[in-house]
Amino acid sequence: MLEALFPSDDFRLLAIIVALPLLGAVVNGVFGKRLGREAATLMGLGTIFLSFCLCVATFFRLAELQEGERAARLVWHGWQWLPLSPYRGGPGDQIWLEFALSVDALSGAMSLVVTGVGFLIHLYSSKYMQEDPGFTRFFCYLNLFIFSMLVLILGDSLPVLFVGWEGVGLCSYLLIGFWYGEEKNAAAGKKAFITNRIGDFGLLVAMGLLMFYVGALDWKGLEAGAENLLQPQQIWPFGSHIPFFDKLGSFGEWVNTPRAVTAATLVGLALFLGCAGKSAQIPLYVWLPDAMAGPTPVSALIHAATMVTAGVYLVCRMSFVFVMSPAAMFTVALIGALTALFAAMIAFAQNDIKKVLAYSTVSQLGYMFLGVGVGAFTAGFFHVVTHAFFKACLFLGAGSVIHAMHARIHDTDASQDMRNMGGLRKYMPYTFWTFAVSWAAIVGFPLTSGFFSKDEILLKAFTSGIASPLPDGKVGIGAREIEIWQWPPWAGYLLYGLGFVTAVCTAFYMTRLFIGIFFGEFRGWKIVKGYKAAHGHDDHHDHGSHHAELGLAIQGPKPHESPWQMWVPLAVLATLAGVGGFLNAHLFHLHPFDSWLEPVFADAAKHVKLVEGAEGYVYPLLGLAVLAFAGGVGAAYYVYVQQRGEPAQRFTEALPGLHRAAEQKFLVDELYEETAIGSVDSLADVAVVADKWVVDGIIARFTAFVVGAAGSVLRFLQNGRVQAYSLSMVVGVALIGWMLLAPRAEARTRVDDEKGVYSVTAAPGLGYSYRWDANGDGEWDTKDYAAANEISLTLEVAQKRTVSFEVKNALGQTAMGEVPLERPKPDRSGAFEPAPAPPDGAPPPDADAEQNAERALKIIENLPGIKQPPAPPASGEPQ
């Protein structure tokens, strides 16, 4: 039935899947307040649940198709969205981009995770946010987020993906700043949005480059034309050369040496910038820890399970582009591994449980990039799925804990501090057990989901790499030929080493968190000494704002277990986190997940190479993974349970600098503040000064000053005294008279080329007399001046002559003038050239007519699509 209703080339079900959450968002956003909480909950949950069911249906439909064909894809074509021009396209040459959605194995799996986990978190939020005055607004944003996320996943082209990509960024912005009354929440939202925008900039550039090299932005077109990315692209210098440096000798020459990389590397790096922004990788990870300012379900849904994995999804989606460039892939893997380790180190020293989980998320995202970076796309993506389960569960569990703590300690920060917790195992059994399972998954307890996914990534990091896309390792022709950067042989050791250390660290700090929350004695009877002063949070209207005296016991209910709407999602997620690993348990030769995704990565897999004897590494590395888990957990158990935290205390005292640095997140935020943000800030200040004083100063103020100054000077002349006016009149009349009296030697010529008769007439004037040199011998014809102002003479053909004359005025001043004359040769037809310019100076309309016609003809020949006029014979031919 599904097939009849929704044929695979016009799979409208996708539109419904996407539209349902949007409907929920619009209804909740516009009418939510009037509908009330119950209806808003129903709307929010119902639409997501329906969407989830439809995703399941789509999944089965896809499974049916996948059996027959290799890579199945269901497409809904939507509508014509916007036109793009191909490179070197002529006028009217445009490619219409469709607003189309499509689903294949990869996006099918991801959409299940998003709607499934999304629904559970919606259910959880319906209780968690119950008391909040912005309840309907919250569900509006949450539904809008699911809508955007589905567009991101199901988009059939990069621009449609980009709609979802920025849409989730927008929702993230709105939800981080959900409690906008506090400045820091709003600031965190803004930081997230702008950091993400830096990534989006990368994505825009990547799209531009793809448009240039491939000429398409939809998956099909990109897949078909990805080979075109194997071209050199000059990245330095911009333009032809850097102007000043070419005069600097050998240094300038070095500066101006063209440097090129393959287009695939550029595109890959630009795409990865986008991924780094969205998925919080170095250098753009700084927004994610701050994003914890949002409500905890948001942290679970957006900042752990779904949105932040969009970057990994994009790398998988564009895998066929990434594998064209070993350099880009190595960058992805290395950045991933470094981020994983760096974030894990910061997580050691955090006490805010959400912050610990946030850094752990950054670290796990690093793992995913490490996986996809070495070409293990399925392994990386599998970690996306398992991470969605266990991290969502951890965050929701943390939310449950905070919910309980917040009832006691009415301070957002204090209620999230693990130093105020401990022993909660007794009070919150469901939360404890679900948290325990997820903890087991993330630390890599054997046979849990995290164990399988992480192990696979570490194994692949050691054994696989990217082969050169072209056999000879060179692209380009002639002088533009460049060598493709090759995957280094030591990469496996480096990446595996980083990943292994991170695994130990993860096990340690997650155990520390786990013990800190649930074991020992409950420490929240009073707020720990030395806790930072509680500050106002008047916007948290739902709870009053009475601050406990620090260090004194506070009144309040005991921590309590959460209602079923909150622990049921926890239980479901914990189950998945526990057993989900068997979807891809290569250890037991059980890998439905792998075979499901195989067709998607079939093309990319051809570019992945394995080291010699890769099979043999499986068991040794498995042993190491178990060792990492056991070592990390054991160490944490020793430090925090057996020694009650004393070794940690001693370590802090021994190396206070290192601890403080880790606690303050290695001051990366401050570093960015001082460098990147600071320099843009100074640039803006310079721009303001330049705008006010240079631009406006020169264009407006200076011109106004010049005009004003000229006016001030001229004002002296307009002083209202008749004497001054008459003086200037006299001076003026005298000057004009002098000019009029000065003799002017000007002449007009009348020409008759045919007869050879030329007459020259000198301009008349008051009291003028003239003398002439008509024969051009340099001697005056008469020594005396006479009244005759006109002479005429006859010239032979081709004869030249210069006639001179002198004018004398009544005062005896003289002026001399010359008139060159020439009688031209007749042309072949016997006609003479047209007469020289007529006296009024205007050229005749048909001057240079012949030349003009030639040009006109040339232009006609060169114009495309213009009818040839009845062409005259070419002018060069003999007649």
Place this chain on the structure above:
Amino acid sequence: MNPLIDAFFGFAPYLIAFALGFLIPSKRSRFERVAVGSVVAVSLLLIRALWPGPVVDAEPGAEWKPLLTLIVFLPIGGSLFLLFLPRQAPEMLKRFTLGILVLDFLASLWLFGVPWTKGWHFQHIAEWVPSLGIRYHVAVDGVSAWLVLLTTLSTPIAVYVSFGSIKTRIKDLCFSFLMLQGAMLGAFVALDLFLFFVFWELLLVPMILLIGVWGGVERIKAAYKFFLFTMVGSMLMLAAILYLVYTHNQVAGYPSFDYLALSRLVLPATPALLCFLGFFAAFAIKVPMVPVHTWLPDAHVQAPTGGSIVLAAVLLKLGTYGYLRFCMGLFPGPAGQNAANIAGVAVAGIIAGALLAWKQDDVKRLVAYSSVAHMGFVMLGLCAANDAGVQGSVLQMLNHGVSTGALFLLVGVIYDRRHTRLIREFGGLAKVMPVYTALFIVITMSSVGVPGTNGFIGEFMVIMGTFVSSSLGMNAKLQGTIAAFGVILAAVYMLMMVQKVFFGPLDNPKNKKLKDINVREVVAIAPLIALVFVIGFFPNLFLSRMSEGVAASIQRFEAGRRAYSVDPGRKQALMVPRLGGPMERGYPEPKQEAEAAAPPAQALNAAEVSP
């Protein structure tokens, strides 16, 4: 079967849309409900009516020729008629003005009833001064039609908003707005350079009145600055126009101010460059591009809300429209040679505008500088000179009109309540003005260019067009990258402002009692909000109608550029052959005796007889 039932089903979607829109406002007046409902229904109507279907070749006779004349002269005639109405009856004056403007809007909707094929539509030609070759020649193509619609949409909104906040000199206000409307429309539809210049100058007068009479404290200074800046450019353009007409007379043997005739001229390099610069100066100041943008912030800050809306939504578009139509149409050679340089200036404008906006403490000044950045995108797309770039530019003109117009409208809302626009005076407004905040954030996102809103489509198409542009040469990718970087900065300055004004604690006691957005303001902004999403999701409605017009412009540009490059060192002006077809419909044919002496024929004859 039953026509009544058919009619019901035909209208049902609109009725449902109306009902939904009717329900949107909570606890508000019926008038507001009806207005919002109508906006929703009309948006649906727009989407369905404009949805690209099979192209029907309608006969050109189907166009009612005087429509454009009606659209242009309805407000001008109205403004003259208004002079005879009593000053003491402001309500009547207001109704009359709004009535005229709404009629004008409805009339302009009619423009979109015909298929937008290549060439000129609704062409209306009449002799004016035959001895000088001046004609009354108005027509629209796929580019200018949208700008006409933008004008007829934004002026009523601006006027409606102004009636809420301006209480003095109503008659003069109505007169100015009507005259301004007519002049702007005239400038968009004129295809005779003389006529264009008349309208171009005419619109200065009501605009400086709007700034100078109803403006802020330094209104006179701002009005002067606006006038003088614009005037400098205008004079240079006038000189270039006269040179062109003179040359046309020399080459073709008869004078003409007609765009179609003058665009055939290919001038020698130096005069071509000088004339190009003359036109470019006029348009660059109007756009405004850096570094001649400094009149804009002053004018915006001092102008009343209504004036700012028109200034941002329409007046600036005259600069970019002029560049596309006249600079690129009349001087393809110099425009093509300098495309990369002008694009560089445009890109500098994107970055500088954004940086400057970031550092402003006055919201209106911030929005004014953001205009500089946005218009930089428009100029960049025009310089890219390919379909995606130019269509993106034209769409970006509409987008900027919608979103910046809406931003000025919204800034006017808090100005009316607090009589200040300084960012530091506000904070935490989201708590007291939730609806206003929601609308402001929607418009902010549109201005920032978040996908799904109109702003994204324009910027995206321009950036993509820039990357593949061949007229920008090897700078294309670099300029595209920097323009894309401007997208980050847009988020920086807009969100900085939003955070400081709307979020955080509600500290200032003066803000604690602020009233949320009122009926008049909601009604005024509703169409703009609807457009934000309609353009964001269905830009094809607009793009498919402008694509032929844009392609024709580019074709004219490319052909002229090639003709120019055949012999760059020419000493004499010449005219390229007639293109023919719909693009030259309404060409000013020479009179019979003049035609005999027309140079192309003579030139060809001369070629025949020459050795």
